[in-house]
Amino acid sequence: MRILVNSLVSLRGHGGALRLSLGAARSLCAAGHDVTTAIARDFLSEYQVPGTVRRIWPAAKSVTARMLWEQIQLPLAIVCQGFDAILCAGTMPAYMPVPGVLTLAETLFLDPATRRECRDGRYRFQMIERSLKMARVVTVPTDAHRERLMAAFPEIPGGRYTLLPPYVDDAFFAVADSDDGREPVRLRYGLPMQYVVHVGPLTPRNNPGHIVQGLFAAGMAAGLPHHLVMVGYGHDTRSLVRFIREHGMEGRVRLLPSVAEGDLPQVLAMADAFVKPARAAGWGGGLLEAMACGVPVIASDLAEYRALCGTAAELVPCGDLPALRKALECVLGTASRRKQLRDRGFAQAQRYRFDRFSKCLNDIVSAL
Helix, strand or coil: EEEECCCCCCCCCCCCCHHHHHHHHHHHHCCCCCCCEEEECCCCCCCCCCEEEEEEEECCCHHHHHHHHHHHCCCHHHCCCCCCCCEECCCCCCCCCCCCCCCCHHHHHHHHHHHCCCCCCCHHHHHHHHHHHHHCCCECCCHHHHHHHHHHCCCCHHHHHHHHHHCHHHHHHCCCCCCCCCCHHHHHCCCCEEEEEEEEECHHHHHHHHHHHHHHHHHHHCCCCEEEEEECCCCCCHHHHHHHHHHCCCCCCCEEECCCCCCHHHHCCCCCCCEEECCCCCCCHHHHHHHHHHCCCCEEHHHHHHHHCCCCCECCCCCCCHHHHHHHHHHHHHHHHHHHHHHHHHHHHHEEEEEHHHHHHHHHHHCC
């Protein structure tokens, strides 16, 4: 089959769409399909994309420009002529002449209160609704994602949803018990000796300001020496920088817009904890990658994250700053708790090897 993987402008920020698109192209190429990936012109060059690559999307830096391209997607309407299927991460194009597989993990805009808070919340909700109606198949990372979508869009048939679990590459497991190659990576990115890490787009869903506040509070209460390393791209990084300065944390926060694909496992493995107090769940692959590297995970207590992590993560109520502070103090200050989370997390990540993802995806495509 000739398959188009449409990534729009989502291949930035080390988010779930990045992993999904790269993994899908890799899996489908290995299965013998003719795969073309449509990406943005500002795509992170250090990531290798299997198959044919077409840079058809402009680097839409403004929200208005991004909305325009997402809504019209005329280049994609031209490109997808001659393909047998299209795989989209997040939203579907307005015009789609071939069967589409939509992978959807974004739950932030399903809540009415959150939609009102975000300036493009209503638009995002409408884009999700339209995409669900157009897709032949909708893949979700967990059953919890499916239940949330079915509650928000009861008119969409339940049989349209199918499970496509996230995956963890072997490179993340390989660094869990090995110190080889860590110091060159530490020097390359100027990483401190003790730090907490967050990987993912610096967007409202991932709540980056809450992470800064939590580490600041934990440092003040328990005297923790840890720095914060945030790996990911954000459209409003300047506001985050101002927020960091207001808390007097500029000397303890390291912002890395991007990290080379081969260096990311080492950046994770050197951390004392991975923290993700997100307001809503995404694809969840970052949590599993941290676990595979042997890093304790602290995350929001969301149904989707409970489904992915089980008892292998320290889960805290969403938006509860005192709870986040206590979790940081407990994990960073208690060796036995760190070891317990490390062991449980490594075992949990083993359930999400790439082979499982690849088999599920190829079964879905074969059934189209």
